[in-house]
Amino acid sequence: MSQPVELTREILRGMPLPQPEPDAGSKDARGGVLVVAGSRELPGAALLAATAVLRAGAGRLRVATGRSLALALGLAMPEAMVIGLPETARGGLRPGAGRLLTSHAAACQSLLIGPGLNGDAGTRDVLRTLLTAHPDKPVILDAGALTDLGAQRSILEKRSAPVLLTPHAGEMARLLGRDRSAIEEDPLAAAREAAQAFRATVIMKGARTHVVSPQGEAWLHEGGHVGLATSGSGDVLAGILAGLLARGAEAAAAALWGVHLHGEAGCRLAEEEGPLGFLARDLPAQIPRLMAELD
Template identity: 45%
Template sequence: MAETRDAPLTEATLKQWPLPELGPDADKEGRGHVLVVAGSVEIPGAALLAATAALRVGELTIAAPERVASGLALAIPEARVIALEETPDGGFDVSGCEALAPIAEGLKALVMGPGMQDESRSVMFVRAMLLMFSGSTVILDALAMSVVREGPFCSNSVVLTPRAGEMAYLSGLPKEVVCEQPLAAAREAAMHWNALVALKGAHTHIAQPDGRAWRFSGGGPGLGTSGSGDTLAGLIGGFAARGLPAMQACAWGVLVHARAGAALARRHGAVGYLARELAGEVPALVHRLDRQTRP
């Protein structure tokens, strides 16, 4: 693989992609609707983190395995929570898609993957969901990304958010190669999978299938904490629900996620804040960035 240049992603970049305006009379539908499909009996917190982040930006529905759905409903009283049937190993059963069919029409964004278990059965579920929600921007994280191992059938409205180890697993490249040539790895994966790829790391590389790419270098070590990626996936989904195209939603999510970490680092130190604290920083950051990106 050969590294080629990418464009820096900064606040100045976002001026080209301002958030769709919410008028003074806008109701909750004006923020757009995001569906977060996540969690398992062993990792229910991943669904909570992704959903909370998405709710800070857009309107929210959660779909979760039936054994954790009631707990999520109590934890996030602002959201509708749909309980789905589980596989014997705690994954999402493909029959659960039927319960989500009524909200497919008009849904702007779908986040799948945080906290999922039972890879083979859940991948069947993800494949069915991609077909059902083909009109939505779809963010795939964690185990849901394994769907690309079956073939490049995604589209420009699908976003994958792997870490280096996950990229190695999905692409078949050695992790060392991914770490040494992250831009090339992200670019080749985006072209092969026909999807947008945000390869997370000390520098996050965002690549499109057409070869265009951006690099964000403003993250800090504190973001390397458990659940941080779940929060990022929820943020990207929230921005897509607000009406931003996939690339722009990804850029906003990556930058806001990092700036939230920086705000916490200033108060608590570079390392040691928790992923659950990131979402609380989002509204003020979005307000500030929104004002800065307006003409």
Template identity: 45%
Template structure:
């Protein structure tokens, strides 16, 4: 699935990127693939740390949902980086978190200069969620372009408005060396690839596989059937989703769950598969 200047990328380009059979996620299968268990003698540091980056005027709830989900999924410590105008509201809503207020544009988006401070915080945690509640896709893309090369240690979970940066280049995430999970729905996947949503829906497994290979990221292509694919082609299908998840804040919660699972020691593909499964239960 190579990018072609001036032309849409066809869904057919994604074919052949899925290796082996699709593994259906079931209770029996998940019992055989247990999540890392916390040390009963451990402390909150050993349970892992999560940073959630997001928020906008009138939308503090998205970052609150993601942050709360990360804690409930098992993270031991939580930080939130959000724009200065809503930082106090977020801090009051998530008293467990350390909240950092960062500079914002007149429209309420993060400034590109915030990337330096975010990277500083990010490189002291195990997992970073970026995207919930963010606005102005161009501003978010500028932030991501400055931020990604500075990310050295954590696994990055990219959701919502932050997914818009994927349309700029298939190589934008390569420096993360596979330590990244993207969580698009069909519309966001289509926008990232420059194809029609209908093409995505016709071959979700193939499209997800091609995207995972090209972006070098774990892809969780959301829907009533969610396909979770590793860059190497390992693929899972989850069917615990339902129409009840098609609601505001649902995706924010999923991204937080995945981050919490990464923080407690799961690999990106295991965290994504387990996160999607638990989210649908």
């Protein structure tokens, strides 16, 4: 099996991001995203991911979260349409919530499911319903949406649109039924196995991030920063990916651009604020400038 290609700026410039026409006055020209995220224990994940969606250039944003969180999220994120979903007593999504989102998903160009979700029956219901109802919508599956993904493999096989998976080592271990130590020993092999098994573009997160396409193409990104290993950082990456897909980027381009922008944002903050201690909420504001520099 060939070695991964080092991700460079030259590679990114060879796959430029889609740009709206200069006179495009409609938000729809930049695409819309539905984010399904957040729980009572992790409400901020929805805000982090949603902010990153818009900072990556998407034009419209819908965020679905638990009903008890919806008002606060709407006030914190006035740019978004917020959809309150029925909750369980523990603050997760109640089974049946998925059918409330099918019309919202139809109006969007990409879907993001998982940041801050706890992977319970309600999450599985949303995942199964949206994957089945919208096989033509690119989707990013993150965090809680990865918990029981093996049960959705038959649905993934029937999809026509790209699927992006964003596991860290612990999540990948659960996806493949392995020990975490085995994943950490050879993350590229794990990413290749998952990409083939789930017919997905896999972003194997870590100090060295591997990106593998369903066809086995592989890239390696080593340009991040240790400060990115902080709570909420993965939610921001997932939001960037969703925003780029909504704009019309192909799956591999969205994955590579997203990983690079996320890593560069960490490097910029390390220079400005210090190597440790910057927050995930600081990352999205760096994204527009970084895109402009490369575009």
